[in-house]
Amino acid sequence: MKSIFKKIAIGLGALLLITQANALFAQQAPTPQDTLNDRITALEQQVFQQKRGEDHFMVAGLLTFGLVTNKTKTTIGGVSTTSRTSTFGNADTYEFSPMLLWRHGDKFLMEFEPSFNNDGLGVNWADVSYFAAPGLIIRGGYLVIPFGIYNKRLAAGWIDKLATDPIGLDIPAGTDYGFEVEGGLPLGDMKWSYDLAVTNGMQLLPDGELQGIGITDNNINKTFSGRLAILPLSNSALELGVSALTGKVGDSGAPNADIKTNMYAVDLNYIQAIKPFSVNIKAQYNVVNVDRQNYINPNDSTQTYGYNNHSTSGFAQISLRPAFLDNGLKNFELAYRYANYTSPAMSAWGAKTDQSTIGLAYWINWRTVLKVSREIVNTNGTVNTAIFPDAGISRSNSWFIQFSIQL
Amino acid sequence: MKTLNKKNLMGIVVILVGILIFLSINGCFVSEKVAAKSGAQLWAENCQRCHNMPSPATFSPDQWETVGMHMQTRALLTKDERGKNR
Numbered sequence: 001m002k003s004i005f006k007k008i009a010i011g012l013g014a015l016l017l018i019t020q021a022n023a024l025f026a027q028q029a030p031t032p033q034d035t036l037n038d039r040i041t042a043l044e045q046q047v048f049q050q051k052r053g054e055d056h057f058m059v060a061g062l063l064t065f066g067l068v069t070n071k072t073k074t075t076i077g078g079v080s081t082t083s084r085t086s087t088f089g090n091a092d093t094y095e096f097s098p099m100l101l102w103r104h105g106d107k108f109l110m111e112f113e114p115s116f117n118n119d120g121l122g123v124n125w126a127d128v129s130y131f132a133a134p135g136l137i138i139r140g141g142y143l144v145i146p147f148g149i150y151n152k153r154l155a156a157g158w159i160d161k162l163a164t165d166p167i168g169l170d171i172p173a174g175t176d177y178g179f180e181v182e183g184g185l186p187l188g189d190m191k192w193s194y195d196l197a198v199t200n201g202m203q204l205l206p207d208g209e210l211q212g213i214g215i216t217d218n219n220i221n222k223t224f225s226g227r228l229a230i231l232p233l234s235n236s237a238l239e240l241g242v243s244a245l246t247g248k249v250g251d252s253g254a255p256n257a258d259i260k261t262n263m264y265a266v267d268l269n270y271i272q273a274i275k276p277f278s279v280n281i282k283a284q285y286n287v288v289n290v291d292r293q294n295y296i297n298p299n300d301s302t303q304t305y306g307y308n309n310h311s312t313s314g315f316a317q318i319s320l321r322p323a324f325l326d327n328g329l330k331n332f333e334l335a336y337r338y339a340n341y342t343s344p345a346m347s348a349w350g351a352k353t354d355q356s357t358i359g360l361a362y363w364i365n366w367r368t369v370l371k372v373s374r375e376i377v378n379t380n381g382t383v384n385t386a387i388f389p390d391a392g393i394s395r396s397n398s399w400f401i402q403f404s405i406q407l
Numbered sequence: 408m409k410t411l412n413k414k415n416l417m418g419i420v421v422i423l424v425g426i427l428i429f430l431s432i433n434g435c436f437v438s439e440k441v442a443a444k445s446g447a448q449l450w451a452e453n454c455q456r457c458h459n460m461p462s463p464a465t466f467s468p469d470q471w472e473t474v475g476m477h478m479q480t481r482a483l484l485t486k487d488e489r490g491k492n493r
Contacts, residue, residue, distance in 0.1 A: 056469045060477075103473040111477065131476065134486035153481060159458045184483035186437035193483035196424070229483070234441055236452045271455055278455075366459035 056103045059407060061113060064157030066093035066371075066402030076392030090118055093163060093402050097124055107131050125175055135183035142215075145176050146195035146227040147243045148284045149267040150315075157404030161280075161319045161335035163373035164400065167355045168313025168341030171288055172245055172263060173212030176200055178222070189234040196226040201247040204259055207348040208295055208309050210249060210288075219257065223247025227265075241267040249290065259291045276324040285314035297387055298348075305387055307346040315339035315355075333361040343382075350382035351391060359400075367406035374399055437487065446491035453478075453488055 030038075069086040088094070097115035104110075109131070113124040127141030144152045151174040154160060178199030185192055201223025202210040229241035243265040250256035267284040290309035297303040319335035339355040359373030375398045381391025444452075454460045466474055475489045 052469055056473050058470050058473050060474075101473050101477055103476060106472070106476070109473070109476045109480070111480075129476070129480050131479075137480055139480070153457050182480070182483060184479070184485045184488075186441060186485050186487070188436060188438045189441055191485060195483065234438070236456060239456065269456060363459060366461050366465075 054105045058101050059098050060101060061097045061099035061407040062095065062156050062158050062404060063097075063407060064093065064095045064402060064404040065089065066163065066400055068093050068163075068398055068400050070396060070398040072394055072396040074392055074394040076390050093400060094118060095157065098407055099124075133183075135185040137182050139180040139182070140178070142175055142177050143180050143197065143199075144174055145172065145178075145197050145199060145225045145245070146180065146182065147172055147225050147245055147263065148227070148265040148286060149239075149241055149269060149282070150284050154282065156406070157402065158367050158369055158406040160404075161317070161333055161361050161371070162337055162357050162359045162375075163371050163402040164355075164357060164375055166284075166313075166315035166317075166337060166339035167353055167377070168311075168339065168343075169284065169286065169315070171210060171286070171311070171313070172202060172225070172261075173210075176212055176223070177215050187230075191231040191236060193229045193231075194226070195228075196224070198222045198224055202249050202261065203251070204249040204256060204261075204290065206296060207298075208290065208293075208307070208344065209349060210261060210290065219248055219250065219252040221248035221260075225263075229267075237271050239267075239269045241265075243267070256293055259293055261288065261290045263288045273324070276322045276330075278321045278323040280319045280321075281317070283314070283316040285312070287312050299387060305346075305384060307344050307350075307384070309344050309347070311341070311343045313339070313341040331363045333363065335359050335361065345382040346384040348383060348388050350384070351379050352382060353377060353379045369404050371400065371402045371404070373402070437485075442487075444491075449488045449491050453482060453484055456482065 065088075067086070067088050068090055069084075071082065071084050073080055073082045095115060095117045097113050097117075099111065099113040102108075102110040107130060109129045110127070111129070112126045115122050115124045123142060125142055125144055127139050127143045129137050129139045132138050146152070148169065150166065150169050155165060155174075176197075176199035178197055180195065180197040182195040183193065199222065200213050200215070200217040201221070203213040203218045205211060223245065224247060225243070225245035227241050227243040229239055231239045243263075245263040246260065248258065248260045250259040263286065265284060265286045268282065270281045272279045288311045292306060292308060294304035294306045297305055315337055316339075317335060317337035319333055321333035322329050324330070335358070337355075337357045339357075341351075341353045341355075343349050343351050343353075355375065355377045357373055357375040359371055361369050361371045363369050375396075377394075377396040377398075379391070379394045379396075381393065383389075383391050451460055475484075478484060479486075479489045
């Protein structure tokens with residue numbers, strides 16, 4: 001009996017030894033199939049860990065910083081005064097605006113751009129876009145209204161070839177609360193685009209100026225704005241756009257409740273290679289009309305005054321860049337812009353203003369630029385001097401050194 | 408007469424919006440010449456309308472997807488232009 005147990009124990013021991021030996025052999029010399037399986041498993045884990053999600057978040061935006069020196073000579077009633085300033089940062093030369101972009105799949109995009117500038121903290125836009133169809137985007141929130149081309153596409157410091165904005169394009173207000181539908185569509189060799197918005201609109205101030213009303217509307221009427229554009233060349237080098245805006249600007253219940261504004265704009269953007277140069281021409285012209293009404297004389301509330309509340313503004317810009325050269329000169333770009341703003345004569349802010357700006361930009365890379373610009377602004381006041389102080393004539397001469405980068 | 412004009416105006420607006428939505432959903436035709444363009448060519452043509460061209464290496468694929476959607480809203484690119492620029 002004892003010998004039987006002994007034999008069984010020896011047998012089990014031998015079996016265990018053989019098993020361990022096999023395992024050891026297997027570890028030391030894996031088969032090609034085992035190696036392949038292990039490699040596939042490792043790759044699967046790696047792919048799973050690096051798989052692109054449906055959602056994505058990124059930060060873009062811009063930073064602009066610079067120096068502006070200014071000398072302004074003002075002449076009123078034959079008496080001239082001169083003032084000089086030199087400062088780092090003003091509305092045109094300082095801005096830090098990180099833009100936050102959230103993408104949910106390929107249907108939703110949220111955009112939020114807070115901005116810090118000399119006015120403190122603000123928000124440039126905060127909206128959500130739904131990509132409903134190939135040529136249909138629906139947007140809601142605080143959005144850039146579709147009017148002209150400058151505010152929506154060209155105002156960023158790292159895009160603008162000059163250090164300042166053209167005068168007079170801040171009417172209408174660039175952003176507003178509301179909804180927007182837009183899209184770009186092919187049309188044979190051409191393309192066209194539409195951009196329509198309904199927003200809270202603007203408010204008429206006691207002196208006849210307009211300001212964006214913000215998140216709480218001053219009346220139940222909504223403002224409609226829109227831009228239609230066509231790109232008639234197959235290489236998209238030319239874009240022509242027309243814009244319109246209409247809406248009531250009076251306060252509900254007030255005597256001026258039915259006063260409305262109608263605005264129109266045309267714009268152009270053309271880029272052409274004339275080797276070794278790349279030539280870019282941009283232009284926009286705005287017309288702003290507000291229904292005629294009488295305004296209260298600020299010096300005597302029993303009296304009123306009236307004027308034709310009609311203003312125009314526009315700019316034309318040309319830039320040359322030797323982009324086809326193989327040396328460092330290709331990073332320089334020379335730009336010139338003429339802008340004009342004519343506000344209503346006989347109003348409190350009536351003036352004819354010409355703005356000429358010339359500048360040289362050095363592109364450190366595609367989104368980083370160092371600019372030197374010189375700007376001369378001539379203003380002839382056309383206010384109603386029977387009521388308001390004479391604004392006289394002024395000539396402003398400024399130099400700008402500006403650095404701008406896209407984040 | 409004033410009411411009639413308003414109705415006419417509203418009718419024109421409704422028709423225009425209807426045409427826009429119809430065209431948007433169904434899309435317009437694109438010529439063979441344009442359809443044959445590469446993503447690189449479309450990318451060059453569209454970026455330069457407003458700013459310099461970025462290098463393809465500037466952004467990751469995920470970032471390009473997000474940037475493409477943002478630029479479609481700004482420059483009103485067609486869907487094909489956005490798709491080929493990825």
